[in-house]
Amino acid sequence: MSYATRRRIISRVAEALCALAVLLALLPLGMILFYVIKEGGSALNLAFFTQMPKPVGEPGGGMANAIVGTLILIGLAALFAVPIGCMCGIHLSEYPATRFSYTVRFAADVLNGVPSIVVGIFAYGLVVLPVKRFSAIAGGVALGILMLPIVVRTTEELLRLVPPGLREGALALGATRSRSVFSVILPAALPGILTGILVALARVAGETAPLLFTAFNNRYWSTNIAQPIASLTVQVFTYAISPYDDWHRQAWAGAFLLVMIILALSISARVAVRRLERMNRV
Protein backbone atom coordinates (compact mmCIF):
# COMPACT_ATOMS: atom_id res chain seq x y z
CA MET A 1 0.00 0.00 0.00
CA SER A 2 1.42 3.34 -0.95
CA TYR A 3 2.02 5.97 1.67
CA ALA A 4 -0.58 8.28 0.15
CA THR A 5 -3.30 5.61 0.20
CA ARG A 6 -2.53 4.71 3.77
CA ARG A 7 -2.62 8.33 4.78
CA ARG A 8 -5.99 8.77 3.12
CA ILE A 9 -7.41 5.71 4.84
CA ILE A 10 -6.19 6.83 8.26
CA SER A 11 -7.71 10.23 7.67
CA ARG A 12 -11.06 8.70 6.72
CA VAL A 13 -11.06 6.43 9.76
CA ALA A 14 -10.27 9.35 12.06
CA GLU A 15 -13.07 11.39 10.55
CA ALA A 16 -15.51 8.54 10.96
CA LEU A 17 -14.52 8.05 14.59
CA CYS A 18 -15.03 11.74 15.29
CA ALA A 19 -18.47 11.65 13.71
CA LEU A 20 -19.35 8.58 15.73
CA ALA A 21 -18.23 10.25 18.95
CA VAL A 22 -20.43 13.26 18.18
CA LEU A 23 -23.41 10.99 17.58
CA LEU A 24 -22.78 9.09 20.78
CA ALA A 25 -22.55 12.35 22.72
CA LEU A 26 -25.80 13.64 21.26
CA LEU A 27 -27.66 10.35 21.63
CA PRO A 28 -28.44 10.63 25.37
CA LEU A 29 -29.65 14.21 24.91
CA GLY A 30 -31.91 13.18 22.06
CA MET A 31 -33.24 10.23 24.00
CA ILE A 32 -33.92 12.27 27.11
CA LEU A 33 -35.74 14.92 25.14
CA PHE A 34 -37.73 12.31 23.22
CA TYR A 35 -38.73 10.41 26.35
CA VAL A 36 -39.56 13.50 28.39
CA ILE A 37 -41.67 14.91 25.58
CA LYS A 38 -43.40 11.58 24.97
CA GLU A 39 -44.22 10.93 28.62
CA GLY A 40 -44.59 14.48 29.85
CA GLY A 41 -46.15 16.18 26.86
CA SER A 42 -49.34 14.15 27.12
CA ALA A 43 -49.72 14.79 30.85
CA LEU A 44 -49.26 18.52 30.41
CA ASN A 45 -52.46 20.54 30.25
CA LEU A 46 -53.80 23.86 31.40
CA ALA A 47 -54.74 22.46 34.80
CA PHE A 48 -51.10 21.55 35.37
CA PHE A 49 -50.20 25.24 35.29
CA THR A 50 -53.20 26.62 37.11
CA GLN A 51 -54.21 24.08 39.73
CA MET A 52 -52.79 22.96 43.02
CA PRO A 53 -51.77 19.37 43.69
CA LYS A 54 -54.69 17.10 44.46
CA PRO A 55 -54.63 14.49 47.24
CA VAL A 56 -53.76 10.95 46.28
CA GLY A 57 -56.56 9.20 44.46
CA GLU A 58 -58.18 12.35 43.20
CA PRO A 59 -57.36 12.67 39.52
CA GLY A 60 -56.13 15.87 37.90
CA GLY A 61 -54.57 18.76 39.71
CA GLY A 62 -51.40 20.62 38.81
CA MET A 63 -48.18 22.11 40.05
CA ALA A 64 -49.02 25.80 40.07
CA ASN A 65 -47.38 26.23 43.46
CA ALA A 66 -44.20 24.45 42.35
CA ILE A 67 -43.92 26.50 39.16
CA VAL A 68 -44.20 29.74 41.09
CA GLY A 69 -41.90 28.32 43.76
CA THR A 70 -39.17 27.53 41.26
CA LEU A 71 -39.42 31.02 39.78
CA ILE A 72 -39.18 32.57 43.26
CA LEU A 73 -36.23 30.37 44.14
CA ILE A 74 -34.18 31.19 41.07
CA GLY A 75 -35.16 34.82 41.48
CA LEU A 76 -33.76 34.80 45.00
CA ALA A 77 -30.67 32.94 43.82
CA ALA A 78 -30.03 35.64 41.21
CA LEU A 79 -30.65 38.34 43.79
CA PHE A 80 -27.90 36.90 45.99
CA ALA A 81 -25.44 35.75 43.34
CA VAL A 82 -25.57 38.44 40.67
CA PRO A 83 -24.47 41.52 42.66
CA ILE A 84 -21.79 39.65 44.59
CA GLY A 85 -20.65 37.67 41.58
CA CYS A 86 -20.44 40.69 39.28
CA MET A 87 -18.55 42.82 41.79
CA CYS A 88 -16.21 39.93 42.44
CA GLY A 89 -15.65 39.47 38.69
CA ILE A 90 -14.92 43.19 38.36
CA HIS A 91 -12.32 42.95 41.09
CA LEU A 92 -10.67 39.98 39.42
CA SER A 93 -10.51 41.68 36.04
CA GLU A 94 -9.26 44.96 37.52
CA TYR A 95 -6.57 43.39 39.71
CA PRO A 96 -5.84 40.20 37.82
CA ALA A 97 -2.36 39.47 39.13
CA THR A 98 -2.58 39.97 42.87
CA ARG A 99 -2.20 37.09 45.29
CA PHE A 100 -5.70 37.80 46.54
CA SER A 101 -7.11 37.47 43.03
CA TYR A 102 -5.39 34.15 42.45
CA THR A 103 -6.87 32.91 45.70
CA VAL A 104 -10.36 34.13 44.83
CA ARG A 105 -10.16 32.57 41.39
CA PHE A 106 -9.04 29.27 42.85
CA ALA A 107 -11.77 29.42 45.48
CA ALA A 108 -14.38 30.06 42.79
CA ASP A 109 -13.17 27.06 40.81
CA VAL A 110 -13.28 24.87 43.91
CA LEU A 111 -16.76 26.13 44.76
CA ASN A 112 -17.82 25.29 41.24
CA GLY A 113 -16.81 21.70 41.86
CA VAL A 114 -18.45 21.32 45.26
CA PRO A 115 -21.33 18.80 45.06
CA SER A 116 -24.66 20.59 45.21
CA ILE A 117 -25.82 18.49 48.14
CA VAL A 118 -22.89 19.81 50.17
CA VAL A 119 -23.92 23.34 49.31
CA GLY A 120 -27.41 22.40 50.48
CA ILE A 121 -26.08 21.19 53.81
CA PHE A 122 -24.11 24.39 54.16
CA ALA A 123 -27.18 26.53 53.50
CA TYR A 124 -29.07 24.36 55.96
CA GLY A 125 -26.53 25.13 58.65
CA LEU A 126 -26.31 28.78 57.70
CA VAL A 127 -29.95 29.73 57.24
CA VAL A 128 -32.26 26.92 58.36
CA LEU A 129 -30.75 25.98 61.71
CA PRO A 130 -30.61 29.47 63.26
CA VAL A 131 -34.30 30.16 62.62
CA LYS A 132 -35.32 26.49 62.90
CA ARG A 133 -37.43 26.65 59.78
CA PHE A 134 -37.08 25.64 56.14
CA SER A 135 -37.59 28.61 53.88
CA ALA A 136 -37.47 29.86 50.32
CA ILE A 137 -34.65 32.17 51.44
CA ALA A 138 -32.55 29.18 52.45
CA GLY A 139 -33.23 27.57 49.08
CA GLY A 140 -32.32 30.80 47.31
CA VAL A 141 -29.08 31.00 49.28
CA ALA A 142 -28.16 27.43 48.33
CA LEU A 143 -28.88 28.02 44.65
CA GLY A 144 -27.15 31.41 44.82
CA ILE A 145 -23.98 29.79 46.14
CA LEU A 146 -24.11 27.34 43.26
CA MET A 147 -24.53 30.21 40.77
CA LEU A 148 -21.84 32.37 42.27
CA PRO A 149 -18.70 30.82 40.75
CA ILE A 150 -20.22 30.78 37.28
CA VAL A 151 -21.20 34.43 37.51
CA VAL A 152 -17.78 35.40 38.90
CA ARG A 153 -15.77 33.69 36.21
CA THR A 154 -17.99 34.75 33.29
CA THR A 155 -17.97 38.35 34.47
CA GLU A 156 -14.21 38.36 34.84
CA GLU A 157 -13.54 36.75 31.49
CA LEU A 158 -15.94 38.96 29.58
CA LEU A 159 -14.62 42.14 31.18
CA ARG A 160 -11.12 41.16 30.18
CA LEU A 161 -12.26 40.76 26.59
CA VAL A 162 -13.26 44.43 26.39
CA PRO A 163 -10.64 46.22 24.25
CA PRO A 164 -8.24 48.22 26.46
CA GLY A 165 -8.72 51.15 24.11
CA LEU A 166 -12.16 51.77 25.61
CA ARG A 167 -10.69 52.16 29.06
CA GLU A 168 -8.01 54.51 27.75
CA GLY A 169 -10.66 56.51 25.95
CA ALA A 170 -12.64 56.94 29.14
CA LEU A 171 -9.59 57.78 31.24
CA ALA A 172 -8.38 60.28 28.65
CA LEU A 173 -11.67 62.13 29.07
CA GLY A 174 -11.06 62.50 32.78
CA ALA A 175 -12.90 59.45 34.07
CA THR A 176 -11.71 57.91 37.29
CA ARG A 177 -10.89 54.23 37.24
CA SER A 178 -14.15 53.12 38.79
CA ARG A 179 -16.07 55.47 36.56
CA SER A 180 -14.46 54.00 33.48
CA VAL A 181 -15.36 50.49 34.67
CA PHE A 182 -18.99 51.20 35.46
CA SER A 183 -19.82 53.58 32.64
CA VAL A 184 -17.87 52.07 29.75
CA ILE A 185 -16.27 48.69 30.35
CA LEU A 186 -19.14 46.98 32.16
CA PRO A 187 -21.80 48.13 29.66
CA ALA A 188 -19.59 46.93 26.81
CA ALA A 189 -19.37 43.47 28.38
CA LEU A 190 -22.99 43.37 29.50
CA PRO A 191 -24.45 41.16 26.75
CA GLY A 192 -21.97 38.42 27.53
CA ILE A 193 -22.34 38.78 31.28
CA LEU A 194 -26.11 38.52 30.92
CA THR A 195 -25.69 35.27 29.01
CA GLY A 196 -23.50 33.95 31.78
CA ILE A 197 -26.14 34.83 34.37
CA LEU A 198 -28.93 33.18 32.39
CA VAL A 199 -26.85 30.07 31.81
CA ALA A 200 -26.10 29.92 35.52
CA LEU A 201 -29.81 30.33 36.26
CA ALA A 202 -30.65 27.52 33.88
CA ARG A 203 -28.16 25.33 35.68
CA VAL A 204 -29.51 25.97 39.19
CA ALA A 205 -33.14 25.79 38.09
CA GLY A 206 -32.64 22.07 37.66
CA GLU A 207 -31.11 21.46 41.10
CA THR A 208 -32.97 19.21 43.51
CA ALA A 209 -30.58 18.05 46.19
CA PRO A 210 -29.73 21.45 47.73
CA LEU A 211 -33.44 22.26 48.03
CA LEU A 212 -34.35 19.12 49.97
CA PHE A 213 -33.28 20.56 53.28
CA THR A 214 -33.42 24.26 52.55
CA ALA A 215 -36.60 25.20 50.70
CA PHE A 216 -38.03 21.78 51.55
CA ASN A 217 -41.43 21.52 49.91
CA ASN A 218 -44.90 22.87 50.38
CA ARG A 219 -48.16 21.28 49.39
CA TYR A 220 -49.92 24.59 49.61
CA TRP A 221 -49.81 27.82 47.76
CA SER A 222 -47.12 30.02 49.27
CA THR A 223 -45.17 32.98 48.10
CA ASN A 224 -43.82 33.81 51.54
CA ILE A 225 -40.07 33.59 51.26
CA ALA A 226 -39.72 32.99 55.00
CA GLN A 227 -41.74 29.77 54.66
CA PRO A 228 -40.99 26.45 52.98
CA ILE A 229 -41.77 26.59 49.30
CA ALA A 230 -42.50 24.05 46.59
CA SER A 231 -40.28 23.68 43.56
CA LEU A 232 -40.64 21.76 40.34
CA THR A 233 -37.57 19.67 40.96
CA VAL A 234 -38.51 18.57 44.46
CA GLN A 235 -42.08 18.02 43.36
CA VAL A 236 -40.93 15.85 40.48
CA PHE A 237 -38.70 13.92 42.88
CA THR A 238 -41.52 13.40 45.39
CA TYR A 239 -43.99 12.34 42.74
CA ALA A 240 -41.55 10.10 40.90
CA ILE A 241 -40.74 7.99 43.96
CA SER A 242 -44.40 7.67 44.92
CA PRO A 243 -46.31 4.49 44.09
CA TYR A 244 -49.15 6.23 42.26
CA ASP A 245 -49.52 6.21 38.49
CA ASP A 246 -51.27 9.53 38.46
CA TRP A 247 -48.37 11.14 40.30
CA HIS A 248 -45.91 9.52 37.93
CA ARG A 249 -47.63 11.20 35.01
CA GLN A 250 -47.48 14.52 36.83
CA ALA A 251 -43.80 13.96 37.54
CA TRP A 252 -43.17 13.51 33.82
CA ALA A 253 -45.09 16.66 33.07
CA GLY A 254 -43.00 18.48 35.67
CA ALA A 255 -39.80 17.14 34.15
CA PHE A 256 -40.97 18.26 30.73
CA LEU A 257 -41.73 21.73 32.03
CA LEU A 258 -38.32 21.96 33.70
CA VAL A 259 -36.59 21.12 30.46
CA MET A 260 -38.68 23.75 28.72
CA ILE A 261 -37.82 26.38 31.34
CA ILE A 262 -34.14 25.67 30.95
CA LEU A 263 -34.48 25.74 27.18
CA ALA A 264 -36.34 29.05 27.42
CA LEU A 265 -33.60 30.51 29.61
CA SER A 266 -30.92 29.42 27.13
CA ILE A 267 -32.85 30.81 24.19
CA SER A 268 -33.59 34.11 25.90
CA ALA A 269 -29.88 34.34 26.73
CA ARG A 270 -29.12 34.16 23.03
CA VAL A 271 -31.87 36.55 22.03
CA ALA A 272 -30.84 39.06 24.69
CA VAL A 273 -27.27 38.92 23.51
CA ARG A 274 -28.23 39.48 19.92
CA ARG A 275 -30.47 42.41 20.84
CA LEU A 276 -27.91 44.08 23.03
CA GLU A 277 -25.15 43.50 20.55
CA ARG A 278 -27.16 45.03 17.77
CA MET A 279 -27.68 48.06 19.97
CA ASN A 280 -24.04 48.11 20.93
CA ARG A 281 -22.32 47.26 17.75
CA VAL A 282 -24.31 48.23 14.70
Added chain:
Amino acid sequence: MTTALSTTPGGLTTGRSTMTTTPTTARLGKITVRHFDFYYGEAKVLHGIDLDIPERQVTALIGPSGCGKSTFVRSINRMNDIIPEARGEGVIEIDGKNIYAGGTDVVELRRRVGMVFQKSNPFPKSIYDNVAYGLKIGGTRNKRALNDAVEKSLQRAALWEEVKDRLQESALALSGGQQQRLCIARALAVDPEILLMDEPASALDPIATTKIEELIWELKENYTIVIVTHNMQQAARVSDLTAFFMLGKVIEFGDTKKIFMNPREKMTEDYVTGRFG
Protein backbone atom coordinates in the same frame (compact mmCIF):
# COMPACT_ATOMS: atom_id res chain seq x y z
CA MET B 1 8.05 68.05 0.25
CA THR B 2 6.73 71.06 2.08
CA THR B 3 3.35 72.48 1.22
CA ALA B 4 1.51 75.72 1.59
CA LEU B 5 0.26 74.51 4.95
CA SER B 6 3.62 74.31 6.62
CA THR B 7 4.32 77.99 7.07
CA THR B 8 4.93 79.00 10.63
CA PRO B 9 2.83 81.89 11.80
CA GLY B 10 4.47 84.45 13.99
CA GLY B 11 7.94 83.50 12.82
CA LEU B 12 8.39 81.24 15.82
CA THR B 13 11.66 79.42 15.66
CA THR B 14 12.26 77.23 18.62
CA GLY B 15 15.46 75.61 17.52
CA ARG B 16 17.21 73.18 19.78
CA SER B 17 20.20 75.41 20.23
CA THR B 18 18.01 78.13 21.69
CA MET B 19 16.48 75.66 24.05
CA THR B 20 19.55 74.22 25.64
CA THR B 21 20.77 77.61 26.68
CA THR B 22 17.44 78.46 28.30
CA PRO B 23 17.31 78.21 32.05
CA THR B 24 14.88 75.57 33.24
CA THR B 25 12.60 78.05 34.90
CA ALA B 26 11.87 80.05 31.77
CA ARG B 27 8.68 79.25 29.95
CA LEU B 28 8.90 79.09 26.23
CA GLY B 29 5.75 77.21 25.58
CA LYS B 30 2.49 75.78 26.72
CA ILE B 31 4.23 72.54 27.52
CA THR B 32 7.76 72.63 28.84
CA VAL B 33 9.66 69.38 29.10
CA ARG B 34 12.91 69.20 31.03
CA HIS B 35 15.20 66.20 31.45
CA PHE B 36 12.32 63.83 31.17
CA ASP B 37 13.18 60.14 31.45
CA PHE B 38 10.78 57.27 31.20
CA TYR B 39 11.09 53.66 32.29
CA TYR B 40 9.13 50.48 31.71
CA GLY B 41 10.40 48.53 34.69
CA GLU B 42 14.17 48.42 34.19
CA ALA B 43 14.08 49.47 30.55
CA LYS B 44 14.73 53.16 29.99
CA VAL B 45 12.82 54.24 26.93
CA LEU B 46 13.09 58.03 27.09
CA HIS B 47 16.38 59.75 27.77
CA GLY B 48 16.45 63.32 29.01
CA ILE B 49 13.79 64.80 26.78
CA ASP B 50 13.83 68.61 26.53
CA LEU B 51 11.11 70.26 24.51
CA ASP B 52 9.16 73.50 24.46
CA ILE B 53 5.83 73.00 22.81
CA PRO B 54 4.23 76.34 21.95
CA GLU B 55 0.61 77.28 22.43
CA ARG B 56 -1.86 77.04 19.55
CA GLN B 57 0.57 75.41 17.20
CA VAL B 58 0.82 71.93 15.82
CA THR B 59 3.89 70.06 16.99
CA ALA B 60 4.63 66.80 15.20
CA LEU B 61 6.65 63.99 16.72
CA ILE B 62 8.31 61.79 14.12
CA GLY B 63 10.76 58.97 14.26
CA PRO B 64 11.14 55.25 13.59
CA SER B 65 9.01 52.65 15.38
CA GLY B 66 9.97 52.17 18.98
CA CYS B 67 11.73 55.51 19.28
CA GLY B 68 9.54 56.56 22.21
CA LYS B 69 7.34 59.16 20.57
CA SER B 70 4.14 57.41 21.62
CA THR B 71 5.44 56.91 25.13
CA PHE B 72 6.30 60.57 25.24
CA VAL B 73 2.95 61.83 24.03
CA ARG B 74 1.21 59.52 26.51
CA SER B 75 3.34 61.06 29.24
CA ILE B 76 1.80 64.47 28.66
CA ASN B 77 -1.59 63.37 30.02
CA ARG B 78 -0.05 60.69 32.24
CA MET B 79 -1.81 57.98 30.30
CA ASN B 80 1.16 55.75 31.01
CA ASP B 81 0.17 55.73 34.67
CA ILE B 82 -2.11 52.79 33.97
CA ILE B 83 0.80 50.63 32.85
CA PRO B 84 2.22 48.74 35.83
CA GLU B 85 5.91 49.32 36.52
CA ALA B 86 6.03 52.34 34.23
CA ARG B 87 7.34 55.60 35.63
CA GLY B 88 8.44 58.99 34.45
CA GLU B 89 11.17 61.13 35.97
CA GLY B 90 11.89 64.76 35.29
CA VAL B 91 9.64 67.65 34.58
CA ILE B 92 6.74 68.18 32.23
CA GLU B 93 5.19 71.56 32.87
CA ILE B 94 1.90 72.73 31.53
CA ASP B 95 1.47 76.46 32.01
CA GLY B 96 4.40 76.32 34.38
CA LYS B 97 3.01 73.58 36.61
CA ASN B 98 4.82 70.28 36.80
CA ILE B 99 2.30 67.53 36.11
CA TYR B 100 4.62 64.95 37.63
CA ALA B 101 4.75 66.77 40.93
CA GLY B 102 3.15 65.02 43.87
CA GLY B 103 -0.49 65.85 44.44
CA THR B 104 -1.28 66.37 40.79
CA ASP B 105 -4.91 65.59 40.08
CA VAL B 106 -4.61 63.26 37.10
CA VAL B 107 -8.32 63.37 36.38
CA GLU B 108 -8.21 67.16 36.23
CA LEU B 109 -5.07 67.00 34.07
CA ARG B 110 -6.72 64.70 31.55
CA ARG B 111 -9.67 67.02 31.24
CA ARG B 112 -7.27 69.76 30.21
CA VAL B 113 -5.23 67.52 27.96
CA GLY B 114 -7.42 65.59 25.56
CA MET B 115 -6.24 62.61 23.61
CA VAL B 116 -7.07 60.89 20.35
CA PHE B 117 -5.74 57.39 19.86
CA GLN B 118 -4.29 55.53 16.93
CA LYS B 119 -7.16 53.09 16.82
CA SER B 120 -10.45 54.90 17.03
CA ASN B 121 -12.12 53.78 20.24
CA PRO B 122 -15.71 54.99 20.32
CA PHE B 123 -17.66 53.62 23.25
CA PRO B 124 -20.38 51.12 22.41
CA LYS B 125 -22.97 53.83 22.99
CA SER B 126 -24.88 56.21 20.78
CA ILE B 127 -23.12 58.99 18.90
CA TYR B 128 -24.67 61.50 21.27
CA ASP B 129 -23.61 59.64 24.40
CA ASN B 130 -20.07 59.30 23.11
CA VAL B 131 -19.67 63.05 22.72
CA ALA B 132 -21.54 63.84 25.93
CA TYR B 133 -19.60 61.28 27.97
CA GLY B 134 -16.81 63.57 29.16
CA LEU B 135 -19.27 66.26 30.20
CA LYS B 136 -21.57 63.82 31.95
CA ILE B 137 -18.80 62.33 34.04
CA GLY B 138 -17.72 65.89 34.77
CA GLY B 139 -21.13 66.49 36.34
CA THR B 140 -22.99 68.34 33.58
CA ARG B 141 -26.62 67.30 33.81
CA ASN B 142 -28.32 70.20 32.06
CA LYS B 143 -29.89 68.76 28.92
CA ARG B 144 -29.57 71.95 26.91
CA ALA B 145 -25.93 72.45 27.86
CA LEU B 146 -25.23 68.88 26.79
CA ASN B 147 -27.09 69.28 23.50
CA ASP B 148 -25.23 72.48 22.70
CA ALA B 149 -21.85 70.99 23.55
CA VAL B 150 -22.54 67.88 21.48
CA GLU B 151 -23.53 69.95 18.47
CA LYS B 152 -20.62 72.34 18.82
CA SER B 153 -18.08 69.57 19.26
CA LEU B 154 -19.38 67.59 16.32
CA GLN B 155 -19.26 70.73 14.21
CA ARG B 156 -15.70 71.43 15.24
CA ALA B 157 -14.79 67.87 14.36
CA ALA B 158 -16.46 68.35 10.95
CA LEU B 159 -18.86 65.50 11.62
CA TRP B 160 -22.10 67.30 12.43
CA GLU B 161 -23.53 67.33 8.91
CA GLU B 162 -22.98 63.61 8.54
CA VAL B 163 -24.54 62.52 11.81
CA LYS B 164 -27.00 65.22 12.90
CA ASP B 165 -30.00 63.10 11.93
CA ARG B 166 -28.84 59.96 13.71
CA LEU B 167 -27.34 61.08 16.99
CA GLN B 168 -29.06 58.26 18.83
CA GLU B 169 -27.62 55.55 16.62
CA SER B 170 -24.69 53.44 17.71
CA ALA B 171 -21.31 55.07 17.20
CA LEU B 172 -20.04 51.73 16.00
CA ALA B 173 -22.14 52.00 12.87
CA LEU B 174 -19.95 54.87 11.66
CA SER B 175 -17.11 54.38 9.19
CA GLY B 176 -13.53 54.29 10.42
CA GLY B 177 -12.87 57.90 9.47
CA GLN B 178 -16.12 59.06 11.03
CA GLN B 179 -15.32 57.13 14.20
CA GLN B 180 -11.98 58.88 14.46
CA ARG B 181 -13.60 62.28 14.01
CA LEU B 182 -16.16 61.26 16.61
CA CYS B 183 -13.29 60.54 18.99
CA ILE B 184 -11.91 63.98 18.24
CA ALA B 185 -15.34 65.51 18.90
CA ARG B 186 -15.53 63.56 22.14
CA ALA B 187 -12.18 64.93 23.21
CA LEU B 188 -13.15 68.49 22.23
CA ALA B 189 -16.42 68.33 24.14
CA VAL B 190 -14.70 68.69 27.51
CA ASP B 191 -13.00 71.79 26.16
CA PRO B 192 -9.35 70.85 26.67
CA GLU B 193 -6.46 73.22 26.11
CA ILE B 194 -4.17 70.66 24.62
CA LEU B 195 -4.99 67.88 22.19
CA LEU B 196 -2.66 64.90 21.95
CA MET B 197 -2.97 62.75 18.87
CA ASP B 198 -1.23 59.42 18.68
CA GLU B 199 -1.09 58.54 14.98
CA PRO B 200 -4.72 59.55 14.53
CA ALA B 201 -4.85 58.77 10.82
CA SER B 202 -2.66 55.71 10.53
CA ALA B 203 -5.60 53.33 10.24
CA LEU B 204 -7.55 55.50 7.80
CA ASP B 205 -7.81 55.68 4.02
CA PRO B 206 -6.38 58.73 2.19
CA ILE B 207 -9.68 60.60 1.99
CA ALA B 208 -10.42 60.19 5.68
CA THR B 209 -6.80 61.12 6.40
CA THR B 210 -7.15 64.34 4.43
CA LYS B 211 -10.24 65.23 6.44
CA ILE B 212 -8.42 64.67 9.72
CA GLU B 213 -5.48 66.75 8.52
CA GLU B 214 -7.71 69.63 7.48
CA LEU B 215 -9.36 69.37 10.85
CA ILE B 216 -6.05 69.53 12.70
CA TRP B 217 -5.21 72.65 10.75
CA GLU B 218 -8.45 74.30 11.85
CA LEU B 219 -8.26 73.12 15.43
CA LYS B 220 -4.94 74.77 16.09
CA GLU B 221 -6.73 78.12 16.17
CA ASN B 222 -7.98 77.12 19.59
CA TYR B 223 -5.90 74.22 20.77
CA THR B 224 -2.30 73.30 21.31
CA ILE B 225 -1.83 70.13 19.32
CA VAL B 226 0.83 67.46 19.66
CA ILE B 227 0.63 64.80 16.99
CA VAL B 228 2.61 61.60 16.66
CA THR B 229 2.88 60.43 13.10
CA HIS B 230 4.67 57.80 11.09
CA ASN B 231 3.87 59.62 7.93
CA MET B 232 6.42 62.29 7.17
CA GLN B 233 4.35 63.95 4.47
CA GLN B 234 1.67 64.30 7.10
CA ALA B 235 4.07 65.90 9.55
CA ALA B 236 5.20 68.27 6.82
CA ARG B 237 1.65 69.11 5.86
CA VAL B 238 0.06 69.72 9.22
CA SER B 239 2.71 70.80 11.69
CA ASP B 240 4.41 74.04 12.59
CA LEU B 241 7.15 72.38 14.57
CA THR B 242 8.65 68.95 14.33
CA ALA B 243 10.60 66.91 16.83
CA PHE B 244 12.60 63.98 15.51
CA PHE B 245 12.85 61.13 18.00
CA MET B 246 15.37 58.34 17.80
CA LEU B 247 16.12 55.65 20.36
CA GLY B 248 14.35 57.55 23.10
CA LYS B 249 16.08 60.86 22.48
CA VAL B 250 15.10 64.04 20.71
CA ILE B 251 17.64 64.31 17.93
CA GLU B 252 16.35 67.55 16.51
CA PHE B 253 13.49 69.90 17.25
CA GLY B 254 12.51 72.99 15.34
CA ASP B 255 10.56 74.60 12.60
CA THR B 256 8.96 71.91 10.44
CA LYS B 257 10.17 73.57 7.27
CA LYS B 258 13.70 73.57 8.54
CA ILE B 259 13.58 69.97 9.75
CA PHE B 260 12.44 68.81 6.35
CA MET B 261 14.38 71.15 4.10
CA ASN B 262 17.53 71.85 5.96
CA PRO B 263 18.01 69.69 9.04
CA ARG B 264 20.96 70.35 11.28
CA GLU B 265 21.59 66.68 12.06
CA LYS B 266 22.68 64.08 9.55
CA MET B 267 20.39 61.50 11.19
CA THR B 268 17.35 63.72 10.74
CA GLU B 269 18.16 64.21 7.12
CA ASP B 270 18.58 60.49 6.55
CA TYR B 271 15.25 59.82 8.21
CA VAL B 272 13.17 62.50 6.53
CA THR B 273 14.56 61.62 3.13
CA GLY B 274 13.61 58.00 3.73
CA ARG B 275 17.08 56.52 3.96
CA PHE B 276 16.10 54.56 7.05
CA GLY B 277 13.19 54.01 9.33
